[in-house]
Amino acid sequence: MRGIEKEERQRLGRLLETMSQDEVMAMIPQFFETETGSFAADPGQGGRRLGALVFNIERGVNLQETIDFLRYSEEIRPYDIIFANELDDGMLRSHDKCVAREIAEALGLNYAWGLEFIELANPEEPKGLHGNAVFSRFPIVWAETFRLPEENNWYFDRQKRIGGRNAIFVKLDVGGKEVGAVSIHLENRTDGPGRRRQIRAILDEAERVFPGIPVVMGGDLNTNTFDGRSVPAIQFLSDHVSYLQDQIEHVEEYEPCLQDYLAAGYDWREASWDRTAYAAGERRLDTTGTRRKPLPDGSDLLLRLDWLLPRGFRVLDNRTVSTLAKDCGFAPEGSALASFDKKELSDHNAVWALLELE
Numbered sequence: 001m002r003g004i005e006k007e008e009r010q011r012l013g014r015l016l017e018t019m020s021q022d023e024v025m026a027m028i029p030q031f032f033e034t035e036t037g038s039f040a041a042d043p044g045q046g047g048r049r050l051g052a053l054v055f056n057i058e059r060g061v062n063l064q065e066t067i068d069f070l071r072y073s074e075e076i077r078p079y080d081i082i083f084a085n086e087l088d089d090g091m092l093r094s095h096d097k098c099v100a101r102e103i104a105e106a107l108g109l110n111y112a113w114g115l116e117f118i119e120l121a122n123p124e125e126p127k128g129l130h131g132n133a134v135f136s137r138f139p140i141v142w143a144e145t146f147r148l149p150e151e152n153n154w155y156f157d158r159q160k161r162i163g164g165r166n167a168i169f170v171k172l173d174v175g176g177k178e179v180g181a182v183s184i185h186l187e188n189r190t191d192g193p194g195r196r197r198q199i200r201a202i203l204d205e206a207e208r209v210f211p212g213i214p215v216v217m218g219g220d221l222n223t224n225t226f227d228g229r230s231v232p233a234i235q236f237l238s239d240h241v242s243y244l245q246d247q248i249e250h251v252e253e254y255e256p257c258l259q260d261y262l263a264a265g266y267d268w269r270e271a272s273w274d275r276t277a278y279a280a281g282e283r284r285l286d287t288t289g290t291r292r293k294p295l296p297d298g299s300d301l302l303l304r305l306d307w308l309l310p311r312g313f314r315v316l317d318n319r320t321v322s323t324l325a326k327d328c329g330f331a332p333e334g335s336a337l338a339s340f341d342k343k344e345l346s347d348h349n350a351v352w353a354l355l356e357l358e
Contacts, residue, residue, distance in 0.1 A: 001035045001098075001115060003090055003127030004028070013120045013162055016155040024162060025147075028118070030129075031163060034143040035113045039104045046138060046175020048357045049316070051078035054218040054306045056085040056291075056348035059130065060099030065345055067106045068337035072330050075321045076352045081172070082135035083183040083218030083308075085348075087113060090127020100133045109135040112170050114145030116185065117154065117163035130161075132219070134170045134183045141178075142171040146205050148198040152189035152229070167202050167219075169209060177357070180210035184219035191227040192255045199257035203264045214312030214357055217266060220291075220348065224303050225254035238295055248289075248304050266309040271318050271353045288320040290349045306351045318353035 004012070015024050025031045053076050057066050070076070084103075088094040100113040112134050119128040134140070146167045154161035168183040184202060186195045199221075206215060225247035226233045237244040252258045261268055289302025308318070323345040331337035337345075 001030055001033065001089055001113070001129060003129065004030075004118070006123055006125075009118055009120060009128060009162075010123055013155060013160065016153065016162065021150055021153055021155075021164060025164075028162070030115050031147065032145065033115070034145045034168065035100070036111065036140060036143055037101055037104055038110045038139070039108050040110045040137050040139070041108055046177065050080045050174070050216070050313070050355045050357075052081045052083070052216055052218060052308055052310075052353050052355055053079040054083045054220075054308055054351040056220045056306060056346060057087065057099070058346040058348065059086050059088045059091065060094040060097065060102075062340070062342065062345050063094060063097060063099060063102060064336040065340045067103060068331055068335045069323065069328065069345055070103070070107055072332060072335070072337070073321065073328070074330065075319060076350055078354075079352065080137050081181055081216065082109070083181070084133045084135060085183070085185045085220045087131055087133050089113075089129040089131070091119065091125055091130065092122065096126045104135055107135075109137055110140045111135045112140055112143035112168055114166050114168045115163065116166050117161040120155070120160040120162065132166060132168050132183050132185050134168050134181050136170070136172055136181070138172045138174050140170050141173050144169040144209070146202070148186070149201055151187040151194040151198065154189075157189070165198065167205075169205065171210075178213050180206065180213055180215035182206065182215070182217040184217055184221060186220070186222045186257070188222040188224065188228040190229065192225070192257070195222065195255065196257040196260060199260050203260060215266075216311070216313060216355060217309040218307065218351070220305050221255075221257065221307050222305050223251055223255040223258065223307070224305065225251055238301060241301060244301065248302070251304055261309050265311045267311075268307050268309045270315040271308040271310060273318070288349070290320055290351055292344070292347050306348055308351055308353045310353075310355055312358055313355040314358055316354040316356055318351070321350040321352055323349050
């Protein structure tokens, strides 16, 4: 996506001191565009089964290692659709790469990417763009970047930005059958009712653009069960982790957006059951953390933020897949991932499911 000159980015940011976010974003057409690219050599005929993957790749700072993870990990195969969050374009931290394009080209996938934020904290960023994407081995026949209701103005945050959360809507041609897919990134600097307002907007848009067809949504819903704007609440839960774990085990009681999904026919429970418990006749939420939030003592606060939400599919299998470096022993000798010396590829784990069209 084309960038904006450094001085102009800063000028536009300063307008937020006297103008609304919507007014400033309306001056920047990139927020309403969707970048697409096609690198899938052979989409195949398509079948009734689809592998779906959710992965917040933490900006693409470990880009080549992330590509190796997607290429070599058996636990996330097969994947036909990837719902990806936090992909940079023209950022120093990710080596001035268009992360979505790099991943699509390396793995032979189609992609649609939409701008979420223009980063302003470092005026020297080449472009400073950051967004979300859908990758697919099937053709993308239509794509839209859908802006979500504002729940936080990030210009006044330590991560100084223009923009706000979005969802990437695409229609896929799966062997002649139309399937809808949506990559979602909800706001973390809000509470459960705030995320619910964003999900209701997404569900309304899905009814408009995907009438009567199978749909799978996925992404980082930031279902942390607390108000991400409240420093005292975050500190309390950091000091009393047992309270948080209880909330995560009963996440639907604290995150009303999940109930809205169920009411609209998107059964996240199907894709989130503990499969071992399910085989034993129980229906229990897989409470494996999908986000590691570092604590001062060096441990991690585990949150359940990343979800797959299918409608018109039967879930055959699912799992949460670690992105800790110590769990990437599958990487072949000589690959970037095999010599990776950091703790983790991303602060999020990946979430995978095998879906079958009903």
